Amino acid sequence: xxKTVAILYGGRSVEHGVSxxxxxxxxxxxxxxxxxxxxxxxxxxxxWYQTKEVTADIEKGEPLSLILNAAAPSFKAKTKKIVPDxxxxxxxxxxxxxxxxxxxxxxxxxxxxGTGVAGSAMSMNKLVAKxxxxxxxxxxxxxxxFSFEEQSSIRFDIIKKKLGLPFMVKSANLGSSVGVxxxxxxxxxxxxxxxAFRYDDSVLxxxxxQGREIECAILGNDPPEASLPGEIVISKKYEFYSFDAKYVDxxxxxxxxxxxxxxxxTEKIRTLSVQAYRTLMCADFARVDLFLSHEGRVFxxxxxxxxxxxxxxxxxxxxxxxxxxxxxxxxxxIDLADQRYKKxxxxxxxxSSLLKY
Ligand SMILES: Nc1ncnc2c1ncn2[C@@H]1O[C@H](COP(=O)(O)OP(=O)(O)O)[C@@H](O)[C@H]1O
Ligand SMILES: [Mg+2]
Numbered sequence: 001x002x003k004t005v006a007i008l009y010g011g012r013s014v015e016h017g018v019s020x021x022x023x024x025x026x027x028x029x030x031x032x033x034x035x036x037x038x039x040x041x042x043x044x045x046x047x048w049y050q051t052k053e054v055t056a057d058i059e060k061g062e063p064l065s066l067i068l069n070a071a072a073p074s075f076k077a078k079t080k081k082i083v084p085d086x087x088x089x090x091x092x093x094x095x096x097x098x099x100x101x102x103x104x105x106x107x108x109x110x111x112x113x114g115t116g117v118a119g120s121a122m123s124m125n126k127l128v129a130k131x132x133x134x135x136x137x138x139x140x141x142x143x144x145x146f147s148f149e150e151q152s153s154i155r156f157d158i159i160k161k162k163l164g165l166p167f168m169v170k171s172a173n174l175g176s177s178v179g180v181x182x183x184x185x186x187x188x189x190x191x192x193x194x195x196a197f198r199y200d201d202s203v204l205x206x207x208x209x210q211g212r213e214i215e216c217a218i219l220g221n222d223p224p225e226a227s228l229p230g231e232i233v234i235s236k237k238y239e240f241y242s243f244d245a246k247y248v249d250x251x252x253x254x255x256x257x258x259x260x261x262x263x264x265x266t267e268k269i270r271t272l273s274v275q276a277y278r279t280l281m282c283a284d285f286a287r288v289d290l291f292l293s294h295e296g297r298v299f300x301x302x303x304x305x306x307x308x309x310x311x312x313x314x315x316x317x318x319x320x321x322x323x324x325x326x327x328x329x330x331x332x333x334i335d336l337a338d339q340r341y342k343k344x345x346x347x348x349x350x351x352s353s354l355l356k357y
Pocket of ligand 1: 141168170174176177178180206207208209210213240241242289301302
C-alpha cells in the first residue's frame with residue numbers, strides 16, 4: 001500500500017516563494033512506488049488549497065477544509081476527501097516552521113515529518129534558541145536582548161562597549177536575513193533597530209563574529225547523524241549573508257560541500273551540531289548554521305528545522321555528498337517520521353478518563 005503524503009507548501013511567510021521551490025523538488029523526486037503525494041498549497045493570505053502539483057498559482061486549486069476530528073483526521077475538497085497517512089510540511093519561516101502548523105497537525109493527531117511544536121517554536125525564536133544553547137554549554141556569539149518597551153533605553157555607546165564594533169542587530173523571530181543588519185557606526189544604528197522592531201517585539205544584538213559561515217545537516221533521531229560540514233563563501237560585495245545575497249543575486253555565493261577544514265574542526269562542528277539539535281528538541285532533520293571564527297573558534301548561529309530543498313539548497317547537497325540521493329532522502333525523512341509517530345503512540349493521552357465527569 002502506498003502511503004498518502006500531504007506536502008504542505010507556500011504559507012503566510014516572507015519565505016513563501018522559497019517554500020514553493022523546495023516543495024516542487026520534493027513533489028518531483030518523491031518515490032511514487034512507495035508514496036502517493038498530494039500537494040496542499042497555503043496562499044499568502046493563508047487559504048489552503050489542493051493543487052494538482054506544486055505551483056505558484058496556489059489559488060487555482062480546490063479550496064480545502066480540515067475535518068476537526070482527531071480520531072479520523074482528513075481534508076475535504078469540493079469533489080473529494082483526502083485522508084493523509086502523513087504530512088510533510090515544506091514551509092519555511094512564520095506559521096510553518098515556528099510550531100503553529102505543527103500544533104494544528106498535532107491536535108488533529110496527524111503524523112508529520114520534522115520537529116514538533118516545542119522544538120520548532122524554540123528554534124525559530126532566535127532569543128529563546130540562544131538562551132537554550134548557552135544553557136547547554138554550546139558556544140554562541142555574545143548577545144543582548146531588548147523588548148519593544150525597552151527601545152528607548154538601547155544606547156549605542158553602551159552596546160559598543162559591551163560587544164565592540166561592528167555588531168549585528170536582528171529581529172528575534174524571522175528568517176532569510178529579513179530584519180538583520182550589521183552596524184558599523186552610530187549612523188547605521190537607529191535604522192537597524194527600527195528595521196528589527198518592524199518585524200518583532202523582541203530584538204537581539206550580537207557580537208559580530210569575523211569568520212567563515214559553515215552549515216551542518218542533521219538527519220535522524222536515535223541517534224541523529226551529522227553530515228560533513230559545508231561552507232557558504234559570500235562575495236566581498238556583501239557585508240554578510242543578506243536577503244539579496246541569499247535569493248536575489250545568483251552570483252553572490254559559492255557553496256563548498258564539503259568545506260575544506262581540518263579534521264579536528266570538522267569533528268567539533270559535527271559534535272556541536274548534534275548537541276544543538278538535541279538541545280532544541282529537533283526531530284527527523286535540521287540544518288545547523290555555525291560560524292568558524294578567524295581564531296578557530298566554533299559558534300552555533302541558528303537551527304533551521306525545515307531547511308531548504310531548492311536546487312541550490314545545502315541540506316540535500318550535504319546528504320548527496322554522503323551518498324544519499326534526493327529521492328532516498330525524502331523516503332528516509334518520511335520513514336523516520338513514521339517510526340517516531342508509532343513510538344509516540346505508547347504515551348497515554350487519555351487524561352480525562354482518569355476522572356469521572
Ligand atoms: N553574530 C554574527 N556575526 C557575524 N555575522 C552574523 C552574525 N549573526 C548573523 N550574521 C550574518 O547575518 C546572516 C543572517 O543572520 P541569521 O541569524 O542567520 O538570520 P536568518 O535566520 O535570517 O538567516 C548570517 O548568515 C550571517 O551572514
Ligand atoms: Mg541564517
